[in-house]
Amino acid sequence: QVQLVQSGAEMKKPGASVKVSCKASGYTFTGYYMQWVRQAPGQGLEWMGWINTSDGGTNYAQKFQGRVTMTRDTSISTAYMELSSLRSDDTAVYYCTRDLRENWVTTFEYWGQGSLVTVSS
Amino acid sequence: EIVLTQSPDILSLSPGERATLSCRASQSLSSSYLAWYQQNPGQAPRLLIYGTSNRATGIPDRFSGSGSGTDFTLTISRLEPEDFAVFYCQQYSSSPRTFGQGTKLEIK
Numbered sequence: 001q002v003q004l005v006q007s008g009a010e011m012k013k014p015g016a017s018v019k020v021s022c023k024a025s026g027y028t029f030t031g032y033y034m035q036w037v038r039q040a041p042g043q044g045l046e047w048m049g050w051i052n053t054s055d056g057g058t059n060y061a062q063k064f065q066g067r068v069t070m071t072r073d074t075s076i077s078t079a080y081m082e083l084s085s086l087r088s089d090d091t092a093v094y095y096c097t098r099d100l101r102e103n104w105v106t107t108f109e110y111w112g113q114g115s116l117v118t119v120s121s
Numbered sequence: 122e123i124v125l126t127q128s129p130d131i132l133s134l135s136p137g138e139r140a141t142l143s144c145r146a147s148q149s150l151s152s153s154y155l156a157w158y159q160q161n162p163g164q165a166p167r168l169l170i171y172g173t174s175n176r177a178t179g180i181p182d183r184f185s186g187s188g189s190g191t192d193f194t195l196t197i198s199r200l201e202p203e204d205f206a207v208f209y210c211q212q213y214s215s216s217p218r219t220f221g222q223g224t225k226l227e228i229k
Contacts, residue, residue, distance in 0.1 A: 035218075044209065044220055044221075044222050044223050045158075045166065045209055045211070045220040045223075046220070047217055047218040047219065047220070059216060061216075061217040061218075062217065063217075095165055095166075100168070100171055100177075105213075106154070106171070106213050107154075107156040107168065107171050107211060107213045107218075108156075108158075108166075108168060108211075109168050109171075109177065109178075111165035111166060111167075112165065113165060114165055
């Protein structure tokens with residue numbers, strides 16, 4: 001069965017960076033795009049971008065351009081999302097999601113359990 | 122950017138009743154690339170519907186989606202106790218992907 005297991009909660013100071021990992025199992029890692037979505041406390045869902053796990057190509061939401069970097073390590077079926085220059089309003093649960101369709105960017109079928117990132121001085 | 126507006130914000134119903142949730146897009150969605158998600162407190166969202174009307178794997182047939190262009194609907198034919206949650210619509214017609222603000226379905 002498909003599983004996405006994310007790294008644990010992090011507490012960071014403003015201006016720092018955070019790197020969240022997402023280990024995939026139960027399917028061919030390079031066959032599906034990985035997308036990242038975040039959710040601030042008590043708020044809605046916000047798309048951050050995607051990574052083509054096959055060739056490493058990325059597409060980021062304009063809001064995060066210059067601050068977010070999505071990478072992957074195919075040898076260990078793991079995707080990463082790094083966010084820099086953290087601010088207090090980056091406090092959120094960050095989710096990795098596996099795409100619905102193989103080799104295509106569509107919507108989010110499988111979700112990780114979420115990683116809480118807290119930004120506070 | 123496509124803005125999705127859901128209505129109502131809160132829907133109060135009883136188990137056994139029919140629920141109708143709406144999602145309006147600021148511009149027409151190509152190929153009806155509209156999905157619905159259900160989220161329970163403290164959990165990750167769950168995909169219910171994709172492509173406007175296709176149920177995701179394992180989703181009961183009391184959930185159905187319809188619509189086209191800019192107006193979409195999620196219908197739950199007969200509410201079960203486990204259906205009370207927050208529901209989000211999401212478009213994948215264009216980038217950036219966007220979500221509606223959510224509709225909270227609560228027990229009356």
